[in-house]
Amino acid sequence: MPEMTRAANPRVPNPKVWVTRELPAAVMDRMEQLFHTSIHRGPAALTRDELAAAMAECDVLVPTVTDEIDADLIAGAGPALKLIANFGAGVNHIDLKAARARGIIVTNTPGVLTEDTADMTMALILSVPRRLAEGEKLVRSGEWKGWTPGGMLGHRIGGKALGILGMGRIGQAVARRARAFGLTIHYHNRHRLPKVVEAELQAQWHPNLDEMLSAIDILTIHTPRNPDSEGLIDAGRIALLRPHVYVINTSRGGIVDEAALIAALEGGRLAGAGLDVWQHEPQIDPRLLALPNVVMTPHMGSATFEGRLATGEKVITNIRMWADGHRPPDQVLEGWA
Structure with a gap:
């Protein structure tokens, strides 16, 4: 044999x-x-x-x-x-x-690279609502005048609903971290996770992506880029996200319609974004560079x-x-x- x-x-x-x-x-x-x-x-x-x-x-x-x-x-x-x-x-x-x-x-x-990418994702989930990049730039500029009750106010993430698009190794690693910060876990995946895994992560499966997008406070993307996922988060789906939502992407740039994302951010229809990947990498749309509510890192999620x-x-x-x-x-x- x-x-x-x-x-x-x-x-x-x-x-x-x-x-x-x-x-x-x-x-x-x-x-x-x-x-x-x-x-x-x-x-x-x-x-x-x-x-x-x-x-x-x-x-x-x-x-x-x-x-x-x-x-x-x-x-x-x-x-x-x-x-x-x-x-x-x-x-x-x-x-x-x-x-x-x-x-x-x-x-x-x-x-x-699962744990490294999940760490970077969690860093962006924290950085964007708490305005860490804006605060760092303010200190470096020399224009910070000291603490005030209304200075650099952001949003806490505890109690918010995190939507995970793609619940493979990285998505599950992000879910474990997010639970420790008090986020509730929602996910959309092609296939539902075993019930024992859902119980461990305290995660709710949404078989319909559009339904999940309309119910969350933060979206993080962890699906591979392939013909099915190319442009998956397009203008129509971005419109389903409520104005207070933050979008995090450490997966691949082409999954998100970057022009539609920029339009929503510029128009106040999204609260902010944390991006480690780009649709036309390494070129970055200058409109993104001008937005203070976008935290950008140079594809270093696994670095x-x-x-x-x-x-x-x-x-x-x-x-x-x-x-x-x-x-x-x-x-x-x-x-x-």
């Missing part, structure tokens, strides 16, 4: 690995010890032509979220490319259907030393398992979302 852990690929001793961005030094050093590794060093992402050239000559590509690997690039890849070992959990930047058609395995790094090292370790494990002829533990399967 064949060994069930083995994939169809043969062993590939010393695979040629192309890494598209500088990773933590310890990760890059380990990759260079284990594999025949080429690394694109420097702050900028590879150009499309450079990415195509790398894919033409390697056995394994290690991309990041900044690399858009579409069907045309995959079609032009060299015959040796059999593994795309993504550095990160999200794979919406990779055409999975085209990869499968070429017999290319795609892996990701789930789980390692911890510990998280980056753990991500790199998962990438290395996936490559080693594949090179030994086994199925990688984090292979992205059909129907991933």
Whole structure:
């Protein structure tokens, strides 16, 4: 009987690995010890032509979220490319259907960034209603004249209703934190959580997204970006949110219609927003920059030393398992979302 852990690929001793961005030094050093590794060093992402050239000559590509690997690039890849070992959990930047058609395995790094992203989400949930960014800027400006009873008033979050869009690992980690701050938990998910998990989180499922949006005080987004979620929070759904609501997004920028969000913020139809991701990243609409009730961070939700090292370790494990002829533990399967 064949060994069930083995994939169809043969062993590939010393695979040629192309890494598209500088990773933590310890990760890059380990990759260079284990594999025949080429690394694109420097702050900028590879150009499309450079990415195509790398894919033409390697056995394994290690991309990041900044690399858009579409069907045309995959079609032009060299015959040796059999593994795309993504550095990160999200794979919406990779055409999975085209990869499968070429017999290319795609892996990701789930789980390692859950707690870091949940921490950042909770920081934004606190920062926007309490006006922390505005207060920090006021102190730095030298214009703060001291404490007054009416100075820098914000809103408490205890007792408010938090709506979580996407109740996977990160959504559940946010819910656990939010409960400790006295928020009530509402969620919309494609599938309802087991009752034991709902009980643990004291979370109420809303099968209808629109109904949830009209009932909450804070919305936080934790769904992957895919064809179903692209533009999910559009002008119509933003209009369902009441004027005192805050919108938090640490997931992917394209899930929210940014123009509609800006219009609502400028028109006083939303209280504020906390954004770590952008629709046209790294470009940021200057209208957002001008809004004092928007806290903005540079896609740093998962940016911890510990998280980056753990991500790199998962990438290395996936490559080693594949090179030994086994199925990688984090292979992205059909129907991933």
